[in-house]
Amino acid sequence: ETGVTQTPRHLVMGMTNKKSLKCEQHLGHNAMYWYKQSAKKPLELMFVYNFKEQTENNSVPSRFSPECPNSSHLFLHLHTLQPEDSALYLCASSRALGQGAHEQYFGPGTRLTVT
Amino acid sequence: AQKITQTQPGMFVQEKEAVTLDCTYDTSDPSYGLFWYKQPSSGEMIFLIYQGSYDQQNATEGRYSLNFQKARKSANLVISASQLGDSAMYFCAMSPSGDSGYALNFGKGTSLLVTP
Numbered sequence: 001e002t003g004v005t006q007t008p009r010h011l012v013m014g015m016t017n018k019k020s021l022k023c024e025q026h027l028g029h030n031a032m033y034w035y036k037q038s039a040k041k042p043l044e045l046m047f048v049y050n051f052k053e054q055t056e057n058n059s060v061p062s063r064f065s066p067e068c069p070n071s072s073h074l075f076l077h078l079h080t081l082q083p084e085d086s087a088l089y090l091c092a093s094s095r096a097l098g099q100g101a102h103e104q105y106f107g108p109g110t111r112l113t114v115t
Numbered sequence: 116a117q118k119i120t121q122t123q124p125g126m127f128v129q130e131k132e133a134v135t136l137d138c139t140y141d142t143s144d145p146s147y148g149l150f151w152y153k154q155p156s157s158g159e160m161i162f163l164i165y166q167g168s169y170d171q172q173n174a175t176e177g178r179y180s181l182n183f184q185k186a187r188k189s190a191n192l193v194i195s196a197s198q199l200g201d202s203a204m205y206f207c208a209m210s211p212s213g214d215s216g217y218a219l220n221f222g223k224g225t226s227l228l229v230t231p
């Protein structure tokens with residue numbers, strides 16, 4: 001059973017809609033990540049949070065807005081998306097900065113389709 | 116900047132045979148971590164194995180071993196005694212330091228198909 005959950009698993013939204021993706025980790029980690037996986041492309045980092053503070057932003061368009069209210073929850077708020085934003089969005093968690101080298105654990109992903 | 120290269124888009128292996136998936140990397144950081152992940156068709160990324168840049172021995176985890184050749188900047192994954200359930204995409208990834216809390220840089224992946 002995965003320690004990282006994501007909801008919803010599938011999402012279809014129009015370009016004018018507003019929706020949110022949710023990620024929750026039950027592993028006691030203090031770092032959380034959003035990655036985007038488009039067809040035929042490697043995973044791309046979107047955002048990194050350490051101890052609830054955003055520490056990396058990979059030049060993501062402002063139509064994607066992350067929120068990390070605590071170390072266990074991470075949200076990705078979506079608005080006025082484009083069809084090219086259709087992808088698998090993966091959340092991950094790990095130990096945080098200064099806690100030694102450790103792997104990231106991934107959730108099952110949200111398959112997003114923008115129509 | 117770090118870069119991960121996986122040159123094999125697809126590989127076939129017969130059940131019970133061993134297979135090596137290639138990964139080369141480029142970095143100027145003296146300290147870094149190397150990871151392999153498996154992604155079945157369901158989409159979830161499953162951690163397989165980790166190698167730190169200062170680790171003297173190659174990492175092993177069950178049927179998985181990492182052939183780390185630092186001078187050649189390669190970190191190949193070896194899967195012994197392949198099983199049908201090993202069919203999946205395999206990604207090599209790198210972190211920019213010996214610490215957690217940083218984004219992973221992923222290669223494009225290798226699709227492995229295990230045949231009976």
